[in-house]
Amino acid sequence: MQNYGTILVIDDNEAILTALKYCLTSTFEKVMTLTSPESVISLLEQEQVNIILLDMNFTLGVNSGQDGLMWLQAIRKRHPEIPVVLITAYADVSLAVRGLKRGAADFITKPWDNDELVRKLKDVLEASDDMATLDEVEADHIRRAIDRCHGNLTKAADMLGITRQTLYNKMKKLQ
Amino acid sequence: MQNYGTILVIDDNEAILTALKYCLTSTFEKVMTLTSPESVISLLEQEQVNIILLDMNFTLGVNSGQDGLMWLQAIRKRHPEIPVVLITAYADVSLAVRGLKRGAADFITKPWDNDELVRKLKDVLEASDDMATLDEVEADHIRRAIDRCHGNLTKAADMLGITRQTLYNKMKKLQ
DNA sequence: CACAAAGTGTAAAATTTTTATACACCAAAG
DNA sequence: CTTTGGTGTATAAAAATTTTACACTTTGTG
Numbered sequence: 061m062q063n064y065g066t067i068l069v070i071d072d073n074e075a076i077l078t079a080l081k082y083c084l085t086s087t088f089e090k091v092m093t094l095t096s097p098e099s100v101i102s103l104l105e106q107e108q109v110n111i112i113l114l115d116m117n118f119t120l121g122v123n124s125g126q127d128g129l130m131w132l133q134a135i136r137k138r139h140p141e142i143p144v145v146l147i148t149a150y151a152d153v154s155l156a157v158r159g160l161k162r163g164a165a166d167f168i169t170k171p172w173d174n175d176e177l178v179r180k181l182k183d184v185l186e187a188s189d190d191m192a193t194l195d196e197v198e199a200d201h202i203r204r205a206i207d208r209c210h211g212n213l214t215k216a217a218d219m220l221g222i223t224r225q226t227l228y229n230k231m232k233k234l235q
Numbered sequence: 236m237q238n239y240g241t242i243l244v245i246d247d248n249e250a251i252l253t254a255l256k257y258c259l260t261s262t263f264e265k266v267m268t269l270t271s272p273e274s275v276i277s278l279l280e281q282e283q284v285n286i287i288l289l290d291m292n293f294t295l296g297v298n299s300g301q302d303g304l305m306w307l308q309a310i311r312k313r314h315p316e317i318p319v320v321l322i323t324a325y326a327d328v329s330l331a332v333r334g335l336k337r338g339a340a341d342f343i344t345k346p347w348d349n350d351e352l353v354r355k356l357k358d359v360l361e362a363s364d365d366m367a368t369l370d371e372v373e374a375d376h377i378r379r380a381i382d383r384c385h386g387n388l389t390k391a392a393d394m395l396g397i398t399r400q401t402l403y404n405k406m407k408k409l410q
Numbered sequence: 411c412a413c414a415a416a417g418t419g420t421a422a423a424a425t426t427t428t429t430a431t432a433c434a435c436c437a438a439a440g
Numbered sequence: 441c442t443t444t445g446g447t448g449t450a451t452a453a454a455a456a457t458t459t460t461a462c463a464c465t466t467t468g469t470g
Contacts, residue, residue: 065385108385141379156328157342160335167332188383193396197376198369200315205366207285207316210240214417221368226457228419389446401428403448 064185065110066090070097070131071147072118076170080113083174087182097131104139111165111185116148116155123150129162136163143184147172199234202227239360240285241265245272245306246322247293251345255288258349262357272306279314286340286360291323291330298325304337311338318359322347374409377402 067088071077077093084091092107094100096118103109112135116128125148132144143165148155151169159167165184168177192200202220209215217227242263246252252268259266267282269275271293278284287310291303300323307319318340323330326344334342340359343352367375377395384390392402 110382140375141382151328153326153328153331153342153344156331157335160332161341166336167328169328188379191380191383191394192376193394194373194376195396197372201367201369201372204316204363208363208366211283212417219366219368221370223458224418225420225459229456387446398429399447400430400449404427 064088064182066092066108067111067113067181068092068094068100068103068107068109069113070094070100071113071115072096073115076115083177084113084181087178097127097134100131100135101138104135104142109142111181112142112144113181114144114146116146116159117150125150125155125159129158132159132162132164143188145181145184198230202230202234239263239357241267241283242286242288242356243267243269243275243278243282243284244288245269245275246288246290247271248290251290258352259288259356262353272302272309275306275310276313279310279317284317286356287317287319288356289319289321291321291334292325300325300330300334304333307334307337307339318363320356320359373405377405377409 064087067084067090069077069080069084069091070093071080072095074095077095081091081093092103092109094103097114100112114128114131114135116125117123118127118131128146128148132146135142135144140163144163145166145168146159146164147168147170149170151167156167165187166180168180202216205216205220206213209219213227214224217224220227222230239262242259242265244252244255244259244266245268246255247270249270252270256266256268267278267284269278272289275287289303289306289310291300292298293302293306303321303323307321310317310319315338319338320341320343321334321339322343322345324345326342331342340362341355343355377391380391380395381388384394388402389399392399395402397405
């Protein structure tokens, strides 16, 4: 991939925003910034954003990362196809785990290393490059459903929103 | 969910294995253990396992977690439907991130709290309960593909392994 | 134990979706 | 200006899905 497209950076610290913008501008075609996540949803409706770099604390004196987790969730609910990378100065294992479990593409700690940050953002975008085919995604999801229903195909089919016969068909195709 | 099925615990320390077995036996129908991950793949061919609790270090003197990451990958390659929870005494943010990015369902640090461990394992199994329908998974994946191809529908269809016309059909269905 | 309820495996026809192929149109690149 | 690559649309043929049905097995419960 030559072109890494548009990145949206959200951080309430103007100095950090400037530093990030400076380090990202050579890699990305367009670097957009927000000092507050409030308007992120409406912005995403208008602009084609390829990746989001999101700080985790926006309430003065609160460094739990709750804000970041909340906004991560809000963004992913409406735009699950846009990868969100979290960045925070107050990192611990538990927060990293919670962030990634809610769908963050990566988790970066401040202070960051410019080269490493850029590499990680590139990695995220390149990872989403090797997309699976619809059939592969389908097969994977079907296996999960059957596993979850302890092999009960009737329930699995129901859960998947297809008929039992269709599930038989699809299973035959997957050997 | 009443029944949490079978859990497979993999740890090279017999004492820890005993302690874990003791704490898990009341929640799980069956608790299987391995002191080495070597035989995990062949075991999974024979036994129906619902969740795996995997330690991250199996080489004496090496606590990088590389072993765990490698086995996580090996397990997920063959059985992506089985959730794998990592557990380690040598945790840091970076290792947690790498584990979760490779598909671990959760990341737990030693020493563990019995109640918390059981709750997290239950959460993992219950989270995989609310399965999306095939149509939802498909829609999500299609949006991702189109996004990745910057709106180029011909490329997106190709990437998804379907014809362009089929992609048009499916897009019409999703409004 | 016995019976009802739920699940399995299979089938055929009607319906819907997907593919293959084609054509006119547009925009960017050379 | 012309080639190349993408769009939007259309049609018939092929394939998959749904609907409905039936006989059989398992599971749970009084």
